[in-house]
Amino acid sequence: MAIRYWMFVHPLDRAREMVAGGFVQHPWGDEQPLNVMAEADGVVLYCPRTENPDGEPLRSVVQAGRVLSDAPYRVGGRGKSPWRHDVQWLADAQIAPIRPLRDMLELTRDSRFWGEQLRPGWVELSRRDFEICEDAVRRPTPGPSLFALQAERAGLARPDASTAPPPAWMDAPIDRPPTPGW
Helix, strand or coil, X not given: CCCXXXXXXXXXXXXXXXXXXXXXXXXXXXXXXXXXXXXXXEEEEEEEECCCCCCCEEEEEEEEEEECCCCCEECCCCCCCCEEEEEEECCCCCCEECHHHCCCCCCCCCCCCHHHHHCCCEEEECHHHHHHHHHHHCCCCCCCCHHHHHHHHHCCCCCCCCCCCCCHHHHCXXXXXXXXXX
């Protein structure tokens, strides 16, 4: 079976609960959207607001992960018992506003009213859209520390430093590149 990709729409406070609990659920707890999901499917959480219904506008992708099981399960007792799938979320994800991604995503490109597609609370994404969203929330790998760069320049990081000439880039001043931010 092919891997599919999904975007679920929740306010930030509910998205944080799902990430902390390691699961995803439909905003209204319905089973049907979760029945079409399978193990290894990709999941993205999009948050239009900080909390429902009157929170501050956020309009950001906040997390991405992979489904861990084929069958959804039900939690709770009487009354509202939502259906869920266990998900392995990215560690240390960052909030990524949707505005810089809009021209890249097939979901939002060429549509002024792309948010209408999100009204049901979930939508299927293309693999490309999932990967763009996943990359946007993934924290960048930290660069080498200033100490490591200075040690490299002084020849302390390599045992053969006394015999090998330093690379040309080491003569440049040590400046940190600007960290990309949203």
